[in-house]
Amino acid sequence: MLEQRYTLNDGTRVPRLAFGTWQISDADACRAVTDAIGTGYRLIDTAVDYGNERGVGQAIRECGLKRSDLQVVSKIPHDMKTYQGTKRTIDESLDRLDIGYLDLMLIHSPKPWPELDAHSPKTYFEENLEVWKAMEEAVEDGRIKALGVSNFGIADIQNILDNAAIAPVVNQIRVHVGHVPADVISYCRERGIVIMAFAPNATGKLLHHPITTAIAARYGVSVPQLCIRFDLQLGTMPLPKTLSRERMAQNADVDFVISDDDMAELLKVPEVNNLG
Numbered sequence: 001m002l003e004q005r006y007t008l009n010d011g012t013r014v015p016r017l018a019f020g021t022w023q024i025s026d027a028d029a030c031r032a033v034t035d036a037i038g039t040g041y042r043l044i045d046t047a048v049d050y051g052n053e054r055g056v057g058q059a060i061r062e063c064g065l066k067r068s069d070l071q072v073v074s075k076i077p078h079d080m081k082t083y084q085g086t087k088r089t090i091d092e093s094l095d096r097l098d099i100g101y102l103d104l105m106l107i108h109s110p111k112p113w114p115e116l117d118a119h120s121p122k123t124y125f126e127e128n129l130e131v132w133k134a135m136e137e138a139v140e141d142g143r144i145k146a147l148g149v150s151n152f153g154i155a156d157i158q159n160i161l162d163n164a165a166i167a168p169v170v171n172q173i174r175v176h177v178g179h180v181p182a183d184v185i186s187y188c189r190e191r192g193i194v195i196m197a198f199a200p201n202a203t204g205k206l207l208h209h210p211i212t213t214a215i216a217a218r219y220g221v222s223v224p225q226l227c228i229r230f231d232l233q234l235g236t237m238p239l240p241k242t243l244s245r246e247r248m249a250q251n252a253d254v255d256f257v258i259s260d261d262d263m264a265e266l267l268k269v270p271e272v273n274n275l276g
Ligand SMILES: NC(=O)c1ccc[n+]([C@@H]2O[C@H](COP(=O)([O-])OP(=O)(O)OC[C@H]3O[C@@H](n4cnc5c(N)ncnc54)[C@H](OP(=O)(O)O)[C@@H]3O)[C@@H](O)[C@H]2O)c1
Pocket: 019, 020, 021, 022, 023, 045, 046, 108, 150, 151, 172, 173, 197, 198, 199, 200, 201, 202, 203, 204, 207, 222, 224, 225, 239, 240, 241, 242, 243, 244, 247, 248, 250, 251
């Protein structure tokens, strides 16, 4: 699975399956990312807010592969909503990573977390365009190759598409058994925006779920393998996170096919919260 690729709307080829690093400390990040690259992962997802860009960058520099064989994604923090602040954030992120350029920079959230979590009606359309402008300038400078968004709803994306020069190539959102935002997924698909599926295992909450456990047993696979395959069959790019090299390999060993009937059953699983 690690060799398979999607094509982004700017023509860039990206892996169908990538490696997530949320909740991996800066101290552990170099070893974890080195192991992930050794396993065959070629796209690494980090963020300014994860506090591990230094360790991620060290692994990219020291892994022995050409920089162009790897893709690295970072994210502008949820509460950074100014042009000047974003310019500074990009400089600092690139300094910490020290890998020459970023393949993708995302706006981590359309609004600060407390407002996103509370489903606040307040929008940050103007602010996100300011952030985007600073990101576009880094693309013009060659320091970032492509831009994307994360946790964006349809109106938030439409704002960028209507007003910005560079279109987002991805939207990184939560997609897993028990949480499939079908409207955003199909809106993005129609516009060639690839969905990066975060928390494919619902941050661990699906590991002992009765339905995923029962279906995984029928296929002779682990629950994470079933959950990752589910996201792949939705046409998204899952980003499983694990600190264990053995699990990194297991999570990429997903060349089985979930039947239409089982996909339908998995799509009916009631809401599973990845946190809480
Ligand atoms: N854009 C956003 O707002 C956002 C939000 C959340 C996440 N993300 C991204 O998405 C990535 C994935 O989300 P997530 O970190 O919640 O990951 P996840 O893969 O849904 O869950 C990770 C949990 O599952 C366990 N796990 C993974 N593979 C396993 C296996 N084969 N067997 C048993 N347990 C396994 C991990 O444990 P061990 O580590 O102990 O193996 C960890 O406890 C993040 O790392 C981050 O890059 C983005």
